[in-house]
Amino acid sequence: MESPEKVENHIVNWLDHYIKTSKMKGFVVGISGGIDSAVTSTLCAKTGHKVICLEMPIKQDPRQLNRAENHIAWLQSHFQNVSSQRVELDSVFDSFCNLLPPAENQEAHLLSLANTRARLRMTSLYYFAALNSYLVAGTGNKVEDFGVGFYTKYGDGGVDLSPIADLTKTQVFKLAKHLDIIDSIQKAPPTDGLWGDDRTDEDQLGATYPELEWAMDAHYRKLPTSGFSDRQKEVYQIFQSHFNRNQHKMQPIPVCKIPSGII
Numbered sequence: 001m002e003s004p005e006k007v008e009n010h011i012v013n014w015l016d017h018y019i020k021t022s023k024m025k026g027f028v029v030g031i032s033g034g035i036d037s038a039v040t041s042t043l044c045a046k047t048g049h050k051v052i053c054l055e056m057p058i059k060q061d062p063r064q065l066n067r068a069e070n071h072i073a074w075l076q077s078h079f080q081n082v083s084s085q086r087v088e089l090d091s092v093f094d095s096f097c098n099l100l101p102p103a104e105n106q107e108a109h110l111l112s113l114a115n116t117r118a119r120l121r122m123t124s125l126y127y128f129a130a131l132n133s134y135l136v137a138g139t140g141n142k143v144e145d146f147g148v149g150f151y152t153k154y155g156d157g158g159v160d161l162s163p164i165a166d167l168t169k170t171q172v173f174k175l176a177k178h179l180d181i182i183d184s185i186q187k188a189p190p191t192d193g194l195w196g197d198d199r200t201d202e203d204q205l206g207a208t209y210p211e212l213e214w215a216m217d218a219h220y221r222k223l224p225t226s227g228f229s230d231r232q233k234e235v236y237q238i239f240q241s242h243f244n245r246n247q248h249k250m251q252p253i254p255v256c257k258i259p260s261g262i263i
Contacts, residue, residue: 001167001171001174001175004174004175004177004178004179005178007167007171007175008043008046008175008178008179011043011163011164012043012046012047014163015027015043015044015047015049015137015161015163016047016048016049018135018161019047019049019135022135024133024134024135025049025050025132025133025134026049026050026051026052026081026132026133026134026135027044027047027049027050027051027052027134027135027136027137028051028052028054028125028128028129028132028134028135028136028137029041029044029051029052029053029054029136029137029139030054030055030056030121030124030125030139030156031053031054031055031068031071031072031084032064032068032139032193033063033064033065033066033067033068033071033185033188033193034064034067034139034185034188034190034191034193035169035172035173035176035181035185035186035188035190036139036140036141036164036172036190037068037071037139038071038176038181038182038185039139039164039172039175039176039179039181040137040138040139040163040164041053041071041075041082041137042075042179042181043163043164043179044137044163045075045078045079045081045082046079048081049081050081050083050132050134051079051081051082051083052083052084052085052128052132052134053071053072053075053082053083053084053085054084054085054086054087054124054125054128055068055069055072055084055085055086055087056086056087056089056120056121056124056125057086057088057089057090058089058090058093058117058120058121058196059090059093059196060193060196061193061196061197061198063188063198064191064193066184067182067184067185067188070182070184070185071181071182071185072084074181074182085128087124089117089120089121089124092120093116093117093120096116096120097113110195114152114192114194114195115152115153115155115194117155117194118151118152118155118156118192118194119152119154119155119158121155121156122136122154122155122156122158126158129160135160135161136158136159136160136161137159137160137161137162137163138156138157138159138160138161138162138163138165139156139164140156140157140159140162140164140165141164141165141167141168141169141171141172142165142166142167142168142169142171142216143168143169143209143212143213143216144169145157145162145165145250146165146216146250147212147213147215147216147239147242147243148205148212148216148239148242148243148246149242149243149245149246149247149249149250150192150201150204150205150242150246151249152194153248153249156192157249168209168213169190169209169210169213170209170210170213173186189201189202190202190209192204205238205242206238207234207235207238207239211235212235212238212239214232214235215232215235215236215238215239215240216239218232218236219236219239219240219243
């Protein structure tokens with residue numbers, strides 16, 4: 001990223017134009033304690049429009065909670081248009097879990113519950129959005145949204161607009177440094193926070209974001225794998241596996257078109 005300042009100005013102007021055109025009154029952003037939500041909320045705040053920073057802990061790692069709280073405090077110390085709300089979702093999540101029948105496939109069960117956390121948060125975001133005539137600002141980046149599909153459909157993927165989805169994770173970190181996001185967030189290993197433990201995105205994906213960014217570029221440039229190192233071949237295969245498996249997230253919802261002669 002040659003000019004983080006130009007990127008910042010472009011996104012802030014885009015957000016400002018979008019919200020004025022939509023006739024809505026502000027933004028809601030889910031704050032996780034991670035780099036993406038920190039950058040997104042800061043860019044929204046810089047528009048001057050109202051911003052609600054929403055914390056939605058579900059069995060959360062205390063370190064993530066601490067980073068989220070510190071970021072909100074930092075944001076509110078710099079921007080008068082920022083307010084915050086915390087919705088504790090532990091009891092809602094527990095109640096839902098208690099309603100479920102026993103599951104034979106424990107791996108699928110745990111993954112489904114992780115995605116359930118994201119969907120409960122999406123529901124909470126849209127409650128406050130509807131209550132205030134605000135828009136839900138998404139926090140997904142380019143690699144997650146269009147490369148490996150590393151998000152929950154109708155969870156953190158359920159948003160009104162995506163301010164940073166054309167930036168790679170590396171670019172998000174560079175923008176965070178430019179925006180002076182608090183050090184603890186800039187230094188924290190990326191995590192989706194959906195498991196109640198300390199597993200990182202790299203643990204789940206099997207590769208770092210810079211590696212996946214390289215693989216995504218290689219995929220779209222159709223580079224020959226014959227020139228790859230052993231690790232590059234491994235990473236490229238990891239990328240391809242996620243990319244192919246998660247097309248159902250990244251493609252528009254398929255619609256069965258009925259021929260005019262039979263409808």
